[in-house]
Amino acid sequence: MGRIQAGVAVGVVLLSGVYAQSCNTTTLQASTPSSGNVVLKDFSYCGGTLNTSAYINNLAYNKKVTLYYTNAQGQATPLTSIGLGYDSSVSSSNYELWTSSTPVYIDGIQQLLNITYDVVDNNQVYSQQLNQTVVASGKPAPTLPSPPKPYATPKGFSDDITNFLDNAAGSQVRASFTKMFRNINPAVAGAVDGVVVAGRSGPSFESHVTDYEYDWVRDSSLTMEVVQQLYDASSKAGATTQYQNALFKYAAARATEQNDPNLQTGLGEPKFYLNNTIFEKPWGRPQNDGPATAAITLMEFADSYLKKGGNTTAVLQKIYDSMNYPKTAPLKKDLLFVASNWTSSSFDLWEEESSDHFYTRMVQRKALVLGAKFAKRFNDSQTASTLQSAADAISSTMSQFWDVGRQIVLYEYGPVLLGKSSYLDAAVPLGVIHGYAGDGVYSYTNEQLLSTMVRYTTSFINVYPIFNKTQKDSSGQTLGVPIGRYPEDVYNGSATEANGGNPWYLTTAAVSQYLYAASAEFTSAGKLTVTNTSKSFFDYFAPDAGVNIGQTYQHNSTQFNSVIDSVNGWGDAFMRTIKYYTPSDQSLTEEFDRDNGTPQGCADLTWSYASILTSAFQRAKTRNNKKFVQGLANLGYTENS
Ligand SMILES: *[C@@H]1O[C@H](CO)[C@@H](O)[C@H](O)[C@H]1NC(C)=O
Ligand SMILES: *[C@@H]1O[C@H](CO)[C@@H](O)[C@H](O)[C@H]1NC(C)=O
Ligand SMILES: *[C@@H]1O[C@H](CO)[C@@H](O)[C@H](O)[C@H]1NC(C)=O
Ligand SMILES: *[C@@H]1O[C@H](CO)[C@@H](O)[C@H](O)[C@H]1NC(C)=O
Ligand SMILES: *[C@@H]1O[C@H](CO)[C@@H](O)[C@H](O)[C@H]1NC(C)=O
Ligand SMILES: *[C@@H]1O[C@H](CO)[C@@H](O)[C@H](O)[C@H]1NC(C)=O
Ligand SMILES: *[C@@H]1O[C@H](CO)[C@@H](O)[C@H](O)[C@H]1NC(C)=O
Ligand SMILES: *[C@@H]1O[C@H](CO)[C@@H](O)[C@H](O)[C@H]1NC(C)=O
Ligand SMILES: *[C@@H]1O[C@H](CO)[C@@H](O)[C@H](O)[C@H]1NC(C)=O
Ligand SMILES: *[C@@H]1O[C@H](CO)[C@@H](O)[C@H](O)[C@H]1NC(C)=O
Ligand SMILES: *[C@@H]1O[C@H](CO)[C@@H](O)[C@H](O)[C@H]1NC(C)=O
Ligand SMILES: *[C@@H]1O[C@H](CO)[C@@H](O)[C@H](O)[C@H]1NC(C)=O
Secondary structure, eight states: OOOOOSOOEEEEEEOOSTTOOEEEEEESOOSOOSSOSEEEEEEEEETTEEEEEEEEEOOSSSEEEEEEEEOTTSOOOTTSEEEEEEEEEOTTSSEEEEEEEEEOTTTOOOEEEEEEEEEGGGTEEEEEEEEEEOOOBSSOOOOOOOOOOOSOOOOSOOHHHHHHTOSSTTSHHHHHHHHHHHTBSOOOTTOOTTOBOOOSOOTTSTTSSOOOOSEEHHHHHHHHHHHHHHHHHOOSHHHHHHHHHHHHHHHHHHHHHHTOTTOSSGGGOOEEOTTSOBOOSSOSOOOTTHHHHHHHHHHHHHHHHHHTTOOHHHHIIIIIOTTTOTTTOOHHHHHHHHHHHTTSOEEOTTSOOEEOBHHHHHHHHHHHHHHHHHHHHTTOHHHHHHHHHHHHHHHTTGGGGEETTTTEEOSBSSSBOTTOTTOOOTHHHHHHHHHOOSSSTTOTTOHHHHHHHHHHHHTTTTTOHHHHHOSBOTTSOBOOOOOBSOTTOOBOSSSBOTTOOOBBHHHHHHHHHHHHHHHHHHHHHTEEEOOTTTHHHHHHHOGGGOOOTTOEEETTSHHHHHHHHHHHHHHHHHHHHHHHTSOTTOOOOSEEOTTTOOEESSTTOHHHHHHHHHHHHHHHHHTTOTTHHHHHHTTOOOOOO
């Protein structure tokens, strides 16, 4: 345990300018300490931003340093802590300097409580008690800005996107369909049945580090869910059999993964080689969304299979009953894992941060809600009740993610990580797309999610130079804001660099899919009500509807129709951005360059193709085009040999 070494000194940094304001920095430790493994050097709270720096004794490679404080109400919550990051080494000592700079004005701050140093490699934890009252200096803390005014008012579904997303030969949907199937049971040396290759950037890829030629549990389950949708829709025997075989192979491969003798974090193990043995090297593990989405895909498959005349025995032996058929049936094991492990923190869908994640909770919740019904249907009442209890327990925690101060659903309930102080992330729309259980809990038109969507999508306006340059296509039609994973992203597709984060195809497609789905949900509800919380959504995405807080608009009223028209128009505008930045060969990488829009990162990312298909499926559904998915499904596909 460290102790504060020196008396408190206060230094004043004068900033120049007409409205010069001074920042007070409180120094607790003026020179290199002689003892203590974690010693706070100084801190300031200036203009709403808390800066800290600390001496950290370099005891091992993997270290985690966290500062705990109390908010304006004097409370310590999972949000009132900050991760510090390595800054520099301290010459002629074993210390390193770790720092943080975080806007904390929304939660406010009263006191620094303690700084804790977790030497991850050694399993040792050190801390220093601080009990320092924080006094604000500098400019007054800002208040939460309002979302911007809309830069365009697109309306209705457009022909260019109808053609782009058509199921006819030559469309992007057809290309995505073919290119997605090329990555399922891929013809890659060493690949076994049932695996999906995440992308086509192997060891020769730029950095040699970001090699995507693996089977990721997440990516595979979300891809195979698309195959399941095709299977469900298919009315042509040959094609139906193809999808069914692919899905049974996938189920078997998932069971193989569960039985790998070298799992390091149980079923939350994130990735496997293409021979379907565990990737054993250091990685962000566990990722506990994978078992949930694998389970969702297989439950949906079992339902479709039975509906198409499949037999119960096959479902038990090849999908559900892991207890009696552990080598071949993965579903029950994944469901029980989710039920008993959902409270544990795990790495997020971008594999970057261990915390309690909205996306992970949503897909876990959906798996459990569907799982309880599924187990009941198979007369497994004990499992049904285990899953139902866990589902109820998750449901009761979901409100944690709403942050009234920020007016958003937080992507994670925990401290600012990797400088993501906006707390905005594609993980929220993706959590709804993949985790909405159809029971009214966090559905597309939830007022909190609508508010989040405005702040999330507009957060990229000042981030990507391509948007500043190009807001319309050559016919003058509106391009939606290019959408990335999160505004603070610095990953450029192969490494991290300052201002390196790019828009991604799959996150831009997710926004279009979300808007198409929200439109359909308003329509099926037959009315919409504007609340204080959701008003910003209508102001941005449907300003011409002129709706007011507290009013309900019935289906077919002028305002209602105007909202629907505008939301559909924006869905197409975001898809048009994808169209605009898709190369002529119709292949999709992971991302496109923030400066010039050229494709970047992993080639042929399977999830990019899947995201085009699911958005197209939702668009067709919203347009009441019931034959769209079937038309595509009935084509069948060329199997890889
Ligand atoms: C806080 O840190 C930021 C980022 O390093 C820096 O720009 C700013 O000047 C710091 N403020 C003070 C008061 O030291
Ligand atoms: C630091 O403060 C947090 C928040 O109050 C508390 O949960 C934690 O136990 C404290 N750690 C130490 C080592 O005092
Ligand atoms: C923390 O500081 C406050 C005010 O300076 C004081 O009243 C309190 O006793 C201190 N608590 C501890 C645990 O030192
Ligand atoms: C800086 O801190 C000192 C001592 O706490 C205080 O007297 C002074 O007003 C502060 N200056 C500003 C600009 O906040
Ligand atoms: C699976 O592939 C990996 C990577 O190529 C290799 O290291 C491992 O030995 C293979 N395992 C088996 C059982 O073939
Ligand atoms: C059920 O399906 C399995 C696997 O496809 C098959 O072997 C079995 O004969 C079927 N049983 C019945 C009763 O149809
Ligand atoms: C929950 O996770 C732990 C750690 O991976 C594992 O040991 C345990 O078996 C899991 N629970 C279930 C039901 O799988
Ligand atoms: C569940 O039990 C009911 C009533 O005994 C029976 O009709 C049904 O076939 C059983 N379902 C399954 C999947 O075994
Ligand atoms: C767009 O670029 C212009 C000129 O380079 C610049 O003045 C303006 O601030 C930029 N706007 C945005 C939103 O980035
Ligand atoms: C990504 O960042 C790395 C590290 O800065 C750099 O070497 C590489 O050229 C960048 N890649 C692209 C495509 O910009
Ligand atoms: C809406 O919320 C804002 C800020 O939270 C508040 O100032 C305003 O009074 C609220 N309006 C209504 C109609 O509730
Ligand atoms: C809305 O208008 C359409 C077209 O006029 C009509 O078919 C539909 O029944 C109306 N729906 C309601 C709920 O009034």
